[in-house]
Amino acid sequence: MDETKNVTAVERPLWPTEETSEGSQELFERSKTSPEELGREVGAVLRLPEGPIIDPTQIDIERSDDETMIINMGPQHPSTHGVLRLMLELDGEVVLRTKPIIGYLHTGMEKQAEDLAFIQGSTNVTRMDYLAPLYQELAFSLATEALLGVEIPARATYIRMLMTELNRISSHLMWMATNGMDMGSTSMMIYGFREREMILSFFEKTTGVRMNHNYIRPGGVAADLPDGWEDDVEVICNTVETRSYEYDQLLTGQTIFRQRMEGIGNLTAEEALALSVTGPLLRSTGVPWDLRRTMPYCAYDAVDFDVIVGTYGDNFDRYSIRLNEIRESVKIVRQLLAAMPRGDYRVQNAKVTPPPRGRIDQSMEALIHHFKVFTEGFTVPEGEVYVAVESPRGELGCYIASDGGSKPYRLHMRGPSFVNLQALPLLMRGGLLSDAVAVISSVDPVMGEVDR
Amino acid sequence: MTSVITPPAALAPYPSIDGVGVATIAFVPRSEFHPVVAALKADGFEMAADLCAVDYLTFPTRALPEGVVGERFEVVLNLLSMSKRQRVRLRVQVPAADPVVDSLYDLYPGTEAMEREAFDLLGVRFAGHPDLSRILLPEEWEGHPLRKDYGIGRVPVQFKSTPGPR
Numbered sequence: 371m372d373e374t375k376n377v378t379a380v381e382r383p384l385w386p387t388e389e390t391s392e393g394s395q396e397l398f399e400r401s402k403t404s405p406e407e408l409g410r411e412v413g414a415v416l417r418l419p420e421g422p423i424i425d426p427t428q429i430d431i432e433r434s435d436d437e438t439m440i441i442n443m444g445p446q447h448p449s450t451h452g453v454l455r456l457m458l459e460l461d462g463e464v465v466l467r468t469k470p471i472i473g474y475l476h477t478g479m480e481k482q483a484e485d486l487a488f489i490q491g492s493t494n495v496t497r498m499d500y501l502a503p504l505y506q507e508l509a510f511s512l513a514t515e516a517l518l519g520v521e522i523p524a525r526a527t528y529i530r531m532l533m534t535e536l537n538r539i540s541s542h543l544m545w546m547a548t549n550g551m552d553m554g555s556t557s558m559m560i561y562g563f564r565e566r567e568m569i570l571s572f573f574e575k576t577t578g579v580r581m582n583h584n585y586i587r588p589g590g591v592a593a594d595l596p597d598g599w600e601d602d603v604e605v606i607c608n609t610v611e612t613r614s615y616e617y618d619q620l621l622t623g624q625t626i627f628r629q630r631m632e633g634i635g636n637l638t639a640e641e642a643l644a645l646s647v648t649g650p651l652l653r654s655t656g657v658p659w660d661l662r663r664t665m666p667y668c669a670y671d672a673v674d675f676d677v678i679v680g681t682y683g684d685n686f687d688r689y690s691i692r693l694n695e696i697r698e699s700v701k702i703v704r705q706l707l708a709a710m711p712r713g714d715y716r717v718q719n720a721k722v723t724p725p726p727r728g729r730i731d732q733s734m735e736a737l738i739h740h741f742k743v744f745t746e747g748f749t750v751p752e753g754e755v756y757v758a759v760e761s762p763r764g765e766l767g768c769y770i771a772s773d774g775g776s777k778p779y780r781l782h783m784r785g786p787s788f789v790n791l792q793a794l795p796l797l798m799r800g801g802l803l804s805d806a807v808a809v810i811s812s813v814d815p816v817m818g819e820v821d822r
Numbered sequence: 823m824t825s826v827i828t829p830p831a832a833l834a835p836y837p838s839i840d841g842v843g844v845a846t847i848a849f850v851p852r853s854e855f856h857p858v859v860a861a862l863k864a865d866g867f868e869m870a871a872d873l874c875a876v877d878y879l880t881f882p883t884r885a886l887p888e889g890v891v892g893e894r895f896e897v898v899l900n901l902l903s904m905s906k907r908q909r910v911r912l913r914v915q916v917p918a919a920d921p922v923v924d925s926l927y928d929l930y931p932g933t934e935a936m937e938r939e940a941f942d943l944l945g946v947r948f949a950g951h952p953d954l955s956r957i958l959l960p961e962e963w964e965g966h967p968l969r970k971d972y973g974i975g976r977v978p979v980q981f982k983s984t985p986g987p988r
Contacts, residue, residue, distance in 0.1 A: 472957060473957060473960070476959065480943070481967055643868045643869050644930065646869050646933070647932070648871075659904055664904070665907060752885060754898075756872065767871060771876050779881055780876045782876075784874075788939075789932060789935065792935050
């Protein structure tokens, strides 16, 4: 059909077409694929000193198309955790090549961020990883505060840590639930959602909404913790901890579950580092890299917790890491509960923080500040910064370039799932098609963050 | 932790600025980008944490050190050394007339998707990339949306063979 027929109001801009056409994103037969690309798809790029080095020119390009089959999985597939589309080259039941095709959830959030003031920015970024929304807000707020040079009160830092650790628990519980579902354990799905619901109820009480909170903002948090929050958090900690041992009984010792998880989707530390993989995927290979420990932000150098690492880099390691990270997070939350300092929950800097509602009626200056903050926002000094936090999926980075105005000149989020997805072809290679679902699940991609 | 971070020796000849945060920020000419990154990799920077591009079309007066001529595009690479617990940020100036940078794919295969994203959204090309196709947008999309001269709301959203009104 005529592509230009929708364009009526303005003239279609003349883009140099050779610049924007770079060919298809799909997976093709070997005879139609260049040796370099084929080499990438079979993992030849990982020229590891000890591993088998595959010469791209030695790959069987001439392999007849009759022997292999290219099938499409997704984007509308219940086990792809959203709208992930995979193209798989199969030899019988064995997966030879995999290509993840993403972008089905792309909504241009980085572009939108350039048109939203810093005070509105956390509303935008929180919608990226919808299972761990508070982490996006945290990374964005830390980056903005670094540019502003604002020091936030201790209570705000501790509230942020408390909320994000609870968020880590809820995100990992969601993963346990969907992973159980992918493995055929419907009861785990129900249990995971049940416990997560408890945490989301607490979030609703504190922030007003179950997801996409816009709670952590530049300068602190939006509101203080509600009355009686200690009891709520105590109940959450006790329940989640007790039930995490019930999951052990349900899954960890179960023969079928273990057989489907152990030795599937193997990854080595060298491969993980070369592919920039972070989070539980990296730790499952034995690399003890957790930004909370190795490059502490907030007040993570003041709390005691263990970094969980695996040995074999397989699906079961990643399952164990996430299960034990739930317990470690409970440990951190208990310490934060005991150590929560008193004081203000946001910085008292009228240029950054809007004044309390009550003061607006009494003070002309407060009214002016309120008006300024909510109409044009606060200005952030010129500069650029990269801040990384450890989200449940890995290193979540926020790069902000500011031109000295009230909106970010450029905002870039380094989504951990986006980068981790690159390991998928490697994890799938040589495995069975029936394990593909297990491998996708163990990577734990959240498509909102992948596509942004 | 307040320890003073020693910048890597490979970055000594290049101008740098004191930025916000803990990373060392260096400005590397486009022609020397790949060898410098190779030297940094040999120096213990195991991971390319992030790669993105910025279009400075409407902000050409940004702060740059002596001797660096600001171009329209900037490719920003964040390297991470786990052994030294250190970050390095390289900023490479890329002219609008010839927006091509060497791909780091042979050094860090993990930059593959990030380079595709930078190409897709900003139109910076990476020489030596095995499959520089669009990654987030549909393959027949025209233009690069994160460029500052890409009109927001001016171009109707394009979808593949949308059925017309009945």
